[in-house]
Amino acid sequence: MSRLRREQIVGLLMTLPALLLLSIFFLYPLFNSFWMSLHKWPLFGKPKWVGLDNYVWMINDERFWQCLKFTLVYTITVTPMLFIVAIGTALLCNVKTWGTTFFRSIYFLPVVMSFATASFVWLWLYSEWYGVIIFLLKAIGFGPEDGQLSVWTDGWTAMWAVNAMVTWKFAGIQMIILLAGLQSIRDDYYEASRLMGASRFQTIWNITLPLLRPSIALALILSIAGSIQAYEQFQIMTRGGPMNETKTLVMLTIGMGFDYFKLGPAAALGVIIMSILFVITLIQLRLFRKAY
Amino acid sequence: MNYILKFLIIFSTIFSISKTVLSEELIIWSRGGWSDWMVEGFNKKMADEGKDIVALNNLIGHADFQVKFTAALAAGERVDVANIDLINVPYYAEIGALEDITDFLKSKDYYDKLLKGMLALGTNNGRHFAAPNAADVSGYVVNKKLIPNPPTNWAEMTELCKQFAADGKILIAWPGNNYGGQIFTVMPVAWANGGSWTSFDGSKAELNHPKTIEMYEHYQNMINIGCVPKNVSSWGWGDKQDGFLAGDIGMIGTGNFMINVVKDHLDKVDPHFMAFMSKDGSTKSAFIGGDLIAIPVTTGNKEAALEYIEYVLSYEGQVEVYTKNGGIPVRSDLFEGNPYLTDQHMVFANAVNEPAASAPFTYVYQELMDPWLVFNQRIWNGEDVKTVADEQTAAMQKIIDSGY
C-alpha cells in the first residue's frame, strides 16, 4: 500500500466518528424529513404517499398563517432592539481603559444562562400579582385603578414583554461579534476623521458603521435565524396565548407532531421553516455582499 | 483499533442498562392517585389465589399522559394496561392501538350495567376496545355559607349575581384558561339546556347550537353584571378551586373528587353539591368523564391484563377500593347498597343517568382543544357570542374534516 493510500485511510478513520454522527443524526433526518413530508404517517400501519398534499393542507390552514405572521412580526421587532443595544454596548466597550473587561463580561453574562431559566426569571419579574416590574410600572402610573396589571392578556404587550427578555439575554453575543469587528478597524481611520474635525456622531456614521458591515451582517443573520426558530421563550412565558396570538411556527410544528401526532404535516412544516430560513439568509447575504 | 473496541463496549453497556421487564410483571399506566391502592389490592388477590402475577403501577399523571402514552405506543414500548382519559379513547380505538375485549366484557353479568356513556366512547364499529374504569362526574358545588339558598334556575342565578356584584363579591368563577376544565364544568350547562359539542358520532362540530349560545350569553351576562371576575379568561383550574376553598367564591363547577377535598375546609365552606341545570332548571346534566381501561396492542400478557381489568370492575375493585376513596362506580348495579356512597355522591351518581349527561365523541380531541379554548376566551373577553360561535365552529369543523 502506498504511503498516500495509507494516509488517506488513516485520515478518513480519524474523521469517521464525526462523519458517522453527522450522517446518522443530521443528514439522515434531513433527508427523512423531506421524505416524511410527502407521506401520511399513521401511528400504526404503513405510510401512504400523498405527494404535496401535506404542504397544500398546511398552507390552507389559518393556524399556519397566524403563526407565520406572528413569527415575522416578532423577528422584525426584536432584531432592532437587539441590534441597538448590542452596538451601543460594543461601542462602549471598544475603549482601552480600566473596567472595560469587567463591563464586557457583565454584558455577556445573561448569554450563558439557559433560555429556559431566563424565561422563568422574567416570568417572575412580570408576575401579575407579585412581580417587581409590575410593581414599578404601577408605581409610575400604568395600569387600571382597580385591577391587576398583566402583560400577558394582550398579545401585543406579551410580545414586547418577551422581546425585553430576549434583548437582555442575547445582546451580549451580538455585542461580542460587533466588538470583534470594531476592533479590526484600524486606528488610522479614526485619526484621520479626528483631524478632519468630524464629530463623534459623524465618525460613527460615516466610518465605523460602513467598515463594520461584515460583522453587522453576521450578527443580523444569526439574530434573525434565531428569532424565526423561536420556541422556548414563548412556550414558557405565554404558551402561545392569549388565544394563540403569540404562537410561533416552531410551536405549531411541535404541537402538530407531538400533540396531534400528525407527523406528515409536522415534517412538512419543518421543511417550510427550513426553506424560509434559507431564503431569508440568502437575501441577507445578497444585501451584504456589497460589504466585500 | 482498541479505541473502537472500547467505544463499542461502553456503548453496549450503557445500552443494556435500559429497563428490562420480567414477563410476569404487569405494567399498568395510570392517571389517578387511587391507582396505587387498586394495584395493591390486585396484587394481594393474585397472591391469595396463588397466581404468579404482579402488577407494577406507573403513575403518569394527568398532564402528560396522552402525549407520553402515544409516544410509547409509537415506539412499541410494552404497556399491559392503560387507564386513558375517556375523551381520547375513540382515537386510540380507531387507529387500532387497543385490544378487542368485546367477548370478555359480554361474558360478564354486569355487562349491561356498565355506564353506557363511558362504554360508548370505548366502542368502535360495535366492538369494545375499552371498559369504564373510574368515573369523574361534574356538577356545581355551592358554598352555603355564602349562598344559603342555592339557585335552581338561571333567573335565580342572575338575581344572586346582582346581589353579589352589589356587594363586590364573586358569585361564580370558572377556569377560562383551561380547555379541559371548561369542557368538564362549563359545557355541561349547555348540554342541560339542549346544546351539544359535537354530533353523536363526532362528525359535526355543533358549538353554534342556539341553546348553547343561549347558555353562553347567560354566563357572559354574569360577567357584565359584575359578579364574575373580569379577567376570568385567564383563570386556571387551581385559581377557581383555591378561591372557592378559601371562601371567596360562592359557587364553582367541579367534580365528585371535590367531596373529599372540601372536607379539609369546612370552616370556610358549607358544601352543597348539585347538578348543572337548564334555563328553567328542569333538565339536569353532567360531564361523565373519567378513565376507561384498555389493553394496548403492545401488551406482553393479555390474559394477565384481563385479570387486572376483571379485578378493577369487580365489587372489590369498584367499591372497596374506588368508591371508598371517593369515586363513583362505573357499574350502576353498585349504586344501591354501596356503603360508601353518601348523599353527596348520589348527586353525581344520579346525574349520570340524566339523558343530557354525556361526554363528546371525537377522534381529534387534542386538536379541537385549540378552537374550543379560543371560543371560550373570546366570549369571556366580551365578544358577541353568536359570531364567535359561528367562527369557532367552522374552525372545529375544518379540523374534524381533515381527519386524525
Add this chain to the structure above:
Amino acid sequence: MKKYSGDWYWYYVINSVLVILILFPIYWTFISSVKKPDELITSEPTFYPHTWTWQYYDRIWNYDTAVLTSATTATNNSSKKIHKTTGSVTQTIGIDDAFTNSAIVSVGTIIFSIIVSTFAGYGLTFFRIPFKEVLFILLITPILVPAISLIIPIYKLLKVLGLTDSYLGLIFLHTTAMLPIGVFMMRNAFSSIPNSLREVALLEGTSELKIIGNVMLPLAIPGLLTVMVFAMYISWNDYVLAFLFINSPEKTMLNIALAKIALGGSQFEMKWGSLTAGSMISFIPIIIFYTLLQRYFVRGITGSAVKE
C-alpha cells in the same frame, strides 16, 4: 481599540447604569430565592431581603421522586407530590436528581465532543483525505439547519435505534449539534501547529495516537477548552430536545423539571420561591464555567478576534 479620550465620568455613569440594569434580574432572582414567604408573596416587594431562609432550596432539592412503584410498597410510598387542592397527582422529580441528569448528559456531551472533534480536526489538518474540503463544509452545515425542523425524523430515528428516553440519545444529539463548532475549533487549533513537529515525531517512530496525546493536545488546549465550554453551554441549556426525547420522570433534565414547577399549580400557589431557587441552582454551574473560562466563550464566537 481607541484610547478613551472623552469625559471619564460619562463613561462610568453609562456603564454603571447598564450594569445595574443587566444584573438586576439575576440579583432579583437571588434575593427572591431567600426571602421568607411573607416577604416574597406580597404586592409590595422589597429590594433587599429583610428575612432570610433556605427553605425553597431545601424543598426542591429533596422533592421525592415518583417512579415505577411496586404495588406492595404503595401504602408506605408517599413519594408522589399530590396536589393538595385539585387532588391530581403529578410525577415530579427532586431537583437533585434532575441536576444529576443534566450533569450526566452535559459531561457525556463534553467527552464525546472532545473525542470526536479532536480526531476529526486532526485528521482534516494533517492528512490528505479525499474531498477534504467537502467533508469539512459538510461538518459545518448543521449550524445552518434548525434542529427543530428535524425533530420528527429524529424522533423516529431514536425510536428505531432504541435511544428514546435515554441519556445516550441526548448525548449523541448534543454532540452532533456541537460538530460545527468543535471541528472548526480543533482544526483551527491544529492548523497553527507546524507540520514539522509531527513529521519529526513520526520519524522517531511514535504512533499517531501518542502524537495526539503527548504533543498535539497540550498545544491545542485553548481549542479544547473552547470545545468544552460550548459543549457545556449547548448541553446544559438545551430545552427542546430534553423536553421531547426524555419521557421517564426519573430521567428528566433540570430545565424541564424547573419548567414543571413554573407552569404547574395556580398563580396563588407559592411556587415562586421554588422557581427562583431552582433557577439559581441551574445557573451556578454555568456561571462557574463562565467565570473561569470566559475568554474561551468569546474566542468561540469570534475565532479569537477580540483582544482581551
